[in-house]
Amino acid sequence: MKEEFYTQKRWLNWMNKVKESQFKFPESEQDAGGAVFVYIMDDVILACLKVLARLEKGMLTQDEALETIRSIRDIVSTEHESLGEDADLMLASLRTSLAAVFESCNSYILGDYDKDRRLDEMINEAVRAEAEGRIEDALAVVGNIGARVIAGEKPPEIPDMDYCVVAELLDGIDAIAAAMVGDTSYKEEDGSPLEEEV
DSSP states (O other): OOOOSSOHHHHHHHHHHHHHHTOOSSOOTTSHHHHHHHHHHHHHHHHHHHHHHHHHTTSSOHHHHHHHHHHHHHHHHOOOOOOOHHHHHHHHHHHHHHHHHHHHHHHHHHTOSOOSSOHHHHHHHHHHHHHTTOHHHHHHHHHHHHHHHHTTOOOOOOOOOOSOHHHHHHHHHHHHHHHHHSOGGGGGOOOOOOOOOO
């Protein structure tokens, strides 16, 4: 039986919690409504980090790790009925941030990321790419930054910037860094069954 690090059922449980929260702007992330999106982000990131921990222990091959990250991404990308206008906007923002998480994991797994350039230069490059309409290039650059954070590098100082896609992508990198120093149980991942309830 193929191990599942994240399931459709788990994601749907989170979507139900979002619906129950009746999220409305403005909410701080500490409020009950907004906090659920933070919890979802952490939950998905920890699943990804478990995949990477398994890879590093030789319990998954590179191809298996890439396939597993792709399956988690597909679950998160699944279309869902409207959760309310404000909640839908927050979910779209969350998915953008998670796109950077998945790109970072892929870059880390493949080991093909830029290990030498200054991170602030890379952020500027990503901003320029977005300004020129090259969103995929911006995502790739941010994914390189995230791979370096996963590898143990201190996350970059994120400059003040107007709302943009790169800002949301960098939120995903911040969340990776926070998860790695928060719940470190992913490092001892032993393949025990995934808890479906959240």
